[in-house]
Amino acid sequence: MAIKEAKVVTITSVKGGTGKTVTTLNLAGILENRKLKVLIIDLDLYAGGIDLLLKLEPKRDLFNLIDDVNNNQFESIDDYTCKYSEYIDVITSPHDPRNANKIYSKYLNLVLGKTKSRYDVILVDTNHFMNDINLVMFDASDEIVYIIDNDLIGLKNMRTMVSIYTDMEKKNYKIILNEAKKQKGYFTPYDIKHMINNNINYTIPSSFYIKNIEKYFLDGKIPTLDKRIKSYHKKGLANLEKIANLLYKVEKKESKAQIEEQKKVEIQNMLNETRK
Ligand SMILES: Nc1ncnc2c1ncn2[C@@H]1O[C@H](COP(=O)(O)OP(=O)(O)OP(=O)(O)O)[C@@H](O)[C@H]1O
Ligand SMILES: [Mg+2]
Numbered sequence: 001m002a003i004k005e006a007k008v009v010t011i012t013s014v015k016g017g018t019g020k021t022v023t024t025l026n027l028a029g030i031l032e033n034r035k036l037k038v039l040i041i042d043l044d045l046y047a048g049g050i051d052l053l054l055k056l057e058p059k060r061d062l063f064n065l066i067d068d069v070n071n072n073q074f075e076s077i078d079d080y081t082c083k084y085s086e087y088i089d090v091i092t093s094p095h096d097p098r099n100a101n102k103i104y105s106k107y108l109n110l111v112l113g114k115t116k117s118r119y120d121v122i123l124v125d126t127n128h129f130m131n132d133i134n135l136v137m138f139d140a141s142d143e144i145v146y147i148i149d150n151d152l153i154g155l156k157n158m159r160t161m162v163s164i165y166t167d168m169e170k171k172n173y174k175i176i177l178n179e180a181k182k183q184k185g186y187f188t189p190y191d192i193k194h195m196i197n198n199n200i201n202y203t204i205p206s207s208f209y210i211k212n213i214e215k216y217f218l219d220g221k222i223p224t225l226d227k228r229i230k231s232y233h234k235k236g237l238a239n240l241e242k243i244a245n246l247l248y249k250v251e252k253k254e255s256k257a258q259i260e261e262q263k264k265v266e267i268q269n270m271l272n273e274t275r276k
Contacts (some may be wrong), residue, residue, distance in 0.1 A: 004243040004259070006039065008112060009247050010135065010141040012126045012189040014157035018147040019178040022213065022223075023204070023240075024125040025053065029224030030237075030244040032087040035257045036120040039081065041089045041111070043137060044127045045100035048093025051082070055220025058082040058092040063099035065091065066107040077114045087257070088222075089119075105136035112140055121248050143247065148200075150185020150192070158196045174201040174246060180208035180236060202243050208236025 011024045026042060041062065051058050060068075065080040067073075081089040091111070094100050115122060124141070126134050131217035138144050148158050158175065165173055177192060177200045179185070184206075193200055200252045210216070210233070216223050223229045224240065 005116040006122045007143070007248055008116070008122045008124065009143045009145060010043075010126060010134075010137050011145045011147065012122040012138070013128045013147045013154070014161055015151065015154040016128050018128075018149045018154065019181065019204070020128075020147050021050065021053070021125050021147075023147055023176070025050070025124050025222050026224040026240055027244055027247065028088050028123055029222035030240055031121055031123075031248065032085060032222075033223060033246070034248075036087065037118065037257060038088045039115055039119045039122045040084075040088065041091040041122060042090065043124050043133065045093050045103055045133065046097050047127065048125070050090055050125065051092040053217040053220070054084050054090065054222070056082045056084060056090060056092065058090070058095070060092050061092045061099075062111070062238045063078065063094040063096075063103055065111060066103055067099075069107070069110060070096045077118070081115075081140070085225075088242075091115075103133065103134045108136050109140055110153045123247075136139070136190060141174065145243070146173060147178050148175060148192070148196070149178050149181055150183075150187050152187075154196045155187070155192060162198045174243075175199070176201060176243060177203045179206040180204045182209065201246075202239060204239055205236055208233050208239070243258055 009027075011020045011027075013020050021044070028038045028040055040050060042050040043062075045062075050056075060080045061081075062080075065074070065077075068080075081091055083089055094103070112122065124137055126137065146158065146161070150155055165171070175196065175198055177189065188196065189200055189203065210223055210229065213223065216226065216229075224237065230237065
């Protein structure tokens with residue numbers, strides 16, 4: 001039997017502040033609702049803050065993981081993943097931003113190698129730079145998700161990215177228009193489609209604007225796991241569900257949690273048999 005590996009999905013953009021981090025966390029929440037095991041890697045090395053948003057107190061971060069592997073100090077990946085819930089773990093970005101400079105792209109595949117077999121989905125939150133770290137991460141990803149918003153320069157940059165992907169004949173990217181932001185955009189989805197020379201694969205609708213989103217994060221809550229959000233933001237959630245389907249088609253595969261549950265039952269049955 002083949003060893004099941006997590007699907008690696010990188011969330012990125014061509015300009016800052018489009019909603020990458022919020023979308024990463026909301027997708028993680030939706031995957032948790034489906035009882036899928038999720039690892040979030042905060043690859044926004046200089047300005048990451050997922051530990052703050054989820055109220056985590058990591059003992060070690062991504063830099064420590066790579067540094068320890070390098071110095072033969074690595075023992076278990078559990079020492080570097082921080083538990084948010086039964087289903088969601090996080091590897092946080094360097095606590096000391098000076099250490100971000102010491103994270104080399106060549107170690108990313110090593111980190112994935114140590115984690116892929118333990119999760120259903122690995123969500124990687126990035127910054128918007130086209131640097132070596134992000135490019136290597138894109139190459140290691142099954143799917144790259146671009147979050148765009150209604151901004152002229154951002155849309156121009158997205159068009160450039162689309163033409164680069166076309167030249168490279170790479171197709172494993174999706175474009176998500178985030179309309180759930182405060183300011184009303186000038187361009188219509190029709191304009192945007194033509195400006196970026198590509199389809200908008202999904203839209204996070206303006207109705208998914210969460211007025212007091214900071215309050216959720218101050219309490220360490222993922223909005224998509226919250227009961228109020230689930231009942232008041234049905235349309236936005238439905239669209240996020242569609243994006244999650246792209247990341248993981250649960251109906252086609254058994255989740256890690258289901259496999260573990262099944263294993264437990266099998267072991268229990270074996271024990272019962274031997275006791276007879
Ligand atoms: N659904 C939403 N409702 C309300 N505000 C939102 C929503 N999605 C994003 N925002 C707001 O948009 C801003 C940018 O979001 P976020 O931090 O996720 O962007 P980012 O792309 O990760 O930014 P950076 O490039 O700095 O990492 C934040 O202030 C966030 O609160
Ligand atoms: Mg971010």
